[in-house]
Amino acid sequence: MLSLSVTGLITDLIKAFMETFLMCGISIFISIVLGLPLGLFIYITREGLFWQNRILHLIGGLLVNIVRSTPFVILLVLLIPVTHMLTGTTIGPLAASVPLSVAAVAFYARLVEGSLVEVDKGVLEAATAMGATNGRIIREVLLVEALPGLLRGLTVTVVSLVGYTAMAGIVGGGGVGDLAIRFGYYRYETNVMIITVVLLIVLVQVIQSLGELIAGETDKR
Amino acid sequence: MIRFENISVKYTLKSKQEVEAVRGVTLEIGEGEIFGIVGTSGAGKSTLLRTINLLQRPTDGRILIGGNDITHLRGESLRQLRLTTGMIFQHFNLIHNKTVFDNIAFAMRSAGKSKSEIERRVPEVLELVGLLDKAKSYPSNLSGGQKQRVGIARSIANDPQILLCDEPTSALDMETTQSILDLLKEINNRLKITTVIISHEMDVIKKICDKVAVMSKGEVVETGDVFRIFAVPEHPFTKQLVNSTLDLELPRKLNENRTKRLFKLVYRGERAEEPVISETVRKFPVDMNILHGKIEYIAEQPIGVLILNLEGAKESVDSAVSYLKTRVAEVEELHA
Numbered sequence: 001m002l003s004l005s006v007t008g009l010i011t012d013l014i015k016a017f018m019e020t021f022l023m024c025g026i027s028i029f030i031s032i033v034l035g036l037p038l039g040l041f042i043y044i045t046r047e048g049l050f051w052q053n054r055i056l057h058l059i060g061g062l063l064v065n066i067v068r069s070t071p072f073v074i075l076l077v078l079l080i081p082v083t084h085m086l087t088g089t090t091i092g093p094l095a096a097s098v099p100l101s102v103a104a105v106a107f108y109a110r111l112v113e114g115s116l117v118e119v120d121k122g123v124l125e126a127a128t129a130m131g132a133t134n135g136r137i138i139r140e141v142l143l144v145e146a147l148p149g150l151l152r153g154l155t156v157t158v159v160s161l162v163g164y165t166a167m168a169g170i171v172g173g174g175g176v177g178d179l180a181i182r183f184g185y186y187r188y189e190t191n192v193m194i195i196t197v198v199l200l201i202v203l204v205q206v207i208q209s210l211g212e213l214i215a216g217e218t219d220k221r
Numbered sequence: 222m223i224r225f226e227n228i229s230v231k232y233t234l235k236s237k238q239e240v241e242a243v244r245g246v247t248l249e250i251g252e253g254e255i256f257g258i259v260g261t262s263g264a265g266k267s268t269l270l271r272t273i274n275l276l277q278r279p280t281d282g283r284i285l286i287g288g289n290d291i292t293h294l295r296g297e298s299l300r301q302l303r304l305t306t307g308m309i310f311q312h313f314n315l316i317h318n319k320t321v322f323d324n325i326a327f328a329m330r331s332a333g334k335s336k337s338e339i340e341r342r343v344p345e346v347l348e349l350v351g352l353l354d355k356a357k358s359y360p361s362n363l364s365g366g367q368k369q370r371v372g373i374a375r376s377i378a379n380d381p382q383i384l385l386c387d388e389p390t391s392a393l394d395m396e397t398t399q400s401i402l403d404l405l406k407e408i409n410n411r412l413k414i415t416t417v418i419i420s421h422e423m424d425v426i427k428k429i430c431d432k433v434a435v436m437s438k439g440e441v442v443e444t445g446d447v448f449r450i451f452a453v454p455e456h457p458f459t460k461q462l463v464n465s466t467l468d469l470e471l472p473r474k475l476n477e478n479r480t481k482r483l484f485k486l487v488y489r490g491e492r493a494e495e496p497v498i499s500e501t502v503r504k505f506p507v508d509m510n511i512l513h514g515k516i517e518y519i520a521e522q523p524i525g526v527l528i529l530n531l532e533g534a535k536e537s538v539d540s541a542v543s544y545l546k547t548r549v550a551e552v553e554e555l556h557a
Binding site: 120122123125126127128129130131132133136140141144145147148218219220221 | 274276300301302303304306308310312314315316317318319327328330331332359360361375379385
């Protein structure tokens with residue numbers, strides 16, 4: 001009986017982790033593909049930069065703020081029609097990835113903007129003075145100089161996503177957090193909850209350390 | 222080579238206050254010259270320098286480079302102008318996350334140079350600045366002087382006609398300053414690049430410039446050969462800048478001793494090399510004692526100041542002084 005419940009738990013855990021990885025993986029991919037350009041866009045439309053444009057800068061910032069100020073649980077519900085349109089369903093890890101991605105894109109875009117602002121203006125000016133095109137300055141100076149910050153931001157985003165996936169359980173997204181709530185909270189199996197929480201702590205630690213390591217490796221300042 | 226015609230630059234601050242950083246500057250910089258722009262901070266010299274490659278657009282006036290009006294260049298033609306204008310900065314502004322090699326390669330790629338050309342040229346300019354062994358280092362592993370050398374290598378990699386130097390030595394110690402100035406002078410000599418250098422230090426100007434413009438409150442108050450500016454400054458602000466170079470402080474004890482007759486002699490140019498002192502002593506029955514003195518060489522011409530004490534009969538001293546007046550630029554009796 002005991003051994004059965006242990007193997008059962010292990011199977012459940014593996015499934016839950018797989019679901020968490022799937023949700024995080026999809027939304028991280030989307031946040032790099034969309035959040036990075038969005039953050040870059042908000043940055044370069046700032047005053048005194050290549051594509052200085054007050055209106056676009058404000059619109060970009062507003063968009064990000066709207067998503068970021070909406071509690072994730074609400075976002076989850078609000079986006080149900082969109083989710084259904086995109087994935088054809090509203091339950092399961094794939095469906096949960098839609099609101100997760102939206103939240104992650106906004107979150108990461110703001111962190112991207114922050115890292116870009118930190119880039120030494122003098123270096124950008126030097127590149128402009130050299131006659132480099134804007135595209136080259138973005139690719140070879142801005143993104144290169146901001147890379148450590150971009151990676152640190154990505155790490156923070158992944159860690160936050162792991163937390164958000166727990167809430168995705170509400171729409172049947174599954175994942176580790178969902179497992180902890182179902183067993184630990186609804187079924188009073190405190191042991192299971194503790195195990196999953198410990199595993200989550202380990203997961204977050206690994207992500208954070210890995211992120212720091214890679215970011216440190218790219219930082220030559 | 223570079224001609225400013227009535228250039229003004231106005232800014233509007235966030236407080237809606239309008240500031241005129243540069244006011245009606247007209248200036249001509251000759252081909253191959255090392256031209257200095259000197260002034261206190263906030264005098265507008267950096268703003269003026271930046272109009273040459275349009276990092277700063279003038280609000281009024283025009284800028285001609287080699288006879289072409291560049292004031293309104295935009296887009297691709299502006300980029301072409303910048304490709305032929307190198308620039309170095311006070312804080313070097315190297316790309317921190319790229320190696321020395323890649324920093325220079327970046328400048329060359331911006332100019333559309335091929336990979337093989339880059340691989341041939343980068344070691345060449347690194348050798349010129351004496352950093353061939355640092356090609357693979359990152360800027361953070363270099364000293365300030367080395368970083369500026371990389372900055373110089375980067376700025377000349379595309380064979381520019383003009384080199385703009387924005388306070389190139391202000392972040393460096395004295396010894397390093399000297400070596401960077403020597404390098405800039407060598408590059409100017411060897412490659413005949415028109416060099417414009419701004420600095421708040423008269424010393425920098427004195428060491429390498431051929432001509433200088435003195436700026437104060439957005440205006441050029443005086444322009445001329447460096448030697449002329451140091452030897453006979455005209456504008457009060459220039460005098461104030463130059464004075465610190467030639468002013469000699471006498472010890473209080475000598476200043477208070479009114480029984481001795483003290484004279485200040487100023488030499489300018491070639492005459493500083495003539496044996497004026499010994500001739501005077503031979504010709505007149507006076508004793509002479511040198512209390513203080515300094516000779517500087519600016520643009521390879523000497524400027525000197527001596528403070529002398531002349532002893533002897535009053536008439537002899539007076540005639541010795543009138544003789545001295547015919548031989549040196551200035552003789553002035555102190556607290557007479």
